[in-house]
Amino acid sequence: MPVVTTPELADRYLMQVGRRLPVTFVRGQGCLVYDDAGNEYLDLVAGIAVNLLGHAHPEVAGAIANQAKTLIHTSNLYFTQPQVELARRLVELSFPSRVFFCNSGAEANEAAIKIARKWGTRNRAGAHEIITTLGSFHGRTLATVTAGGQPKYSDPFKPLPEGFVHVPYNDLDEIKAATSARTVAVMLEPVMGEIGVVPAKPGYLAGVRRWCDDQGLLLILDEVQTGLGRTGRWFAHQHHGITPDVMTLAKGLGGGVPIGACLAAPKADVFEPGDHGSTFGGNPLACAAALSVLNVIERDGLVGHAAEMGEMLNAAIHGLGGKEVRGLGLMQAVEFAEPRAKAFQQACLEARLVVNAVDDHSIRFVPPLIITAEQIDRAQHTMHEVLK
Numbered sequence: 120m121p122v123v124t125t126p127e128l129a130d131r132y133l134m135q136v137g138r139r140l141p142v143t144f145v146r147g148q149g150c151l152v153y154d155d156a157g158n159e160y161l162d163l164v165a166g167i168a169v170n171l172l173g174h175a176h177p178e179v180a181g182a183i184a185n186q187a188k189t190l191i192h193t194s195n196l197y198f199t200q201p202q203v204e205l206a207r208r209l210v211e212l213s214f215p216s217r218v219f220f221c222n223s224g225a226e227a228n229e230a231a232i233k234i235a236r237k238w239g240t241r242n243r244a245g246a247h248e249i250i251t252t253l254g255s256f257h258g259r260t261l262a263t264v265t266a267g268g269q270p271k272y273s274d275p276f277k278p279l280p281e282g283f284v285h286v287p288y289n290d291l292d293e294i295k296a297a298t299s300a301r302t303v304a305v306m307l308e309p310v311m312g313e314i315g316v317v318p319a320k321p322g323y324l325a326g327v328r329r330w331c332d333d334q335g336l337l338l339i340l341d342e343v344q345t346g347l348g349r350t351g352r353w354f355a356h357q358h359h360g361i362t363p364d365v366m367t368l369a370k371g372l373g374g375g376v377p378i379g380a381c382l383a384a385p386k387a388d389v390f391e392p393g394d395h396g397s398t399f400g401g402n403p404l405a406c407a408a409a410l411s412v413l414n415v416i417e418r419d420g421l422v423g424h425a426a427e428m429g430e431m432l433n434a435a436i437h438g439l440g441g442k443e444v445r446g447l448g449l450m451q452a453v454e455f456a457e458p459r460a461k462a463f464q465q466a467c468l469e470a471r472l473v474v475n476a477v478d479d480h481s482i483r484f485v486p487p488l489i490i491t492a493e494q495i496d497r498a499q500h501t502m503h504e505v506l507k
């Protein structure tokens with residue numbers, strides 16, 4: 120009998136929605152992952168900014184196992200303790216608000232879009248347009264793919280929902296020029312991730328906040344990738360001295376267990392019974408995982424650690440000969456002048472280092488928050504060897 124490999128089976132049975140790299144991971148420990156041949160890799164991608172505490176963290180695994188033995192799911196017809204407790208913790212860490220739980224970043228952003236539309240109906244004579252930025256990424260549902268400013272993801276699926284206007288990032292005047300009586304909200308990532316890690320310039324978010332206040336618009340911040348310590352603050356907007364009206368979270372929240380959240384300040388808290396919902400959203404299993412993630416981040420001081428390690432990582436990738444290095448905390452990227460990012464990613468993989476080519480030019484690094492200085496040294500050494 121011929122041995123059937125996982126990639127062959129995957130080609131046969133999985134929809135081909137993305138190109139997978141030729142490796143099959145079977146287990147992980149901290150910042151290390153292992154393939155089916157037993158090779159060890161240093162993981163600087165963390166499931167695309169998801170595994171904040173690395174792989175197989177004992178406390179997350181323990182919390183999941185305990186909750187699984189107690190109560191996995193009840194639906195949202197009833198209260199559950201982990202859900203209420205998680206909402207309380209998120210609000211205490213961020214700004215006065217209430218929380219809707221879902222299962223992904225796209226769903227969290229869908230909730231934010233629906234909030235903005237309902238708010239516009241109530242408060243701005245039916246205004247419903249949301250200003251977002253070119254190059255942004257907000258998810259893959261029809262509304263969020265349209266909100267995102269990357270036509271390659273939305274064009275094949277026309278007709279798209281109307282009501283989204285795209286302007287260049289980091290330019291407040293463009294937002295001002297795009298604002299009209301139809302506008303209801305501005306929706307931004309504090310650091311654009313998927314396009315190759317583009318941080319908001321100093322003053323940009325504060326300027327947008329002021330403009331939204333002046334004009335009576337909602338400010339929605341998509342912190343799906345930047346939230347929960349990733350940038351060296353609990354939430355990236357805290358670097359800018361502002362708070363949004365609506366904030367979305369997902370990715371790292373469950374430490375790898377799917378969960379998303381949409382937080383709305385009292386002004387934007389317009390959902391009423393029947394307006395929105397999710398069968399799985401915020402179920403006890405996902406919320407217990409998320410609570411354990413928050414507990415460990417807090418107890419182990421991982422937000423400050425991420426800031427410190429982020430500076431080290433930034434310095435390490437400066438030596439890679441790129442034309443630009445960008446980032447905030449443990450969300451960093453190097454952009455090469457030549458289209459060599461995919462080849463670099465593949466060569467790193469062969470050298471047992473996991474990095475993420477977001478396009479032909481840029482490599483993104485979003486390692487677990489628990490990464491150590493020694494591991495960053497090891498990654499730097501491997502990347503220099505690869506470049507030789």
Ligand SMILES: Cc1ncc(COP(=O)(O)O)c(C=O)c1O
Pocket residue numbers: 222223224225226228256257258259308312313341342343344369370
């Ligand atoms: C900023 C941002 N928003 C939303 C999403 C969508 O999240 P999900 O894939 O969980 O739907 C992503 C995913 O990469 C993201 O980076």
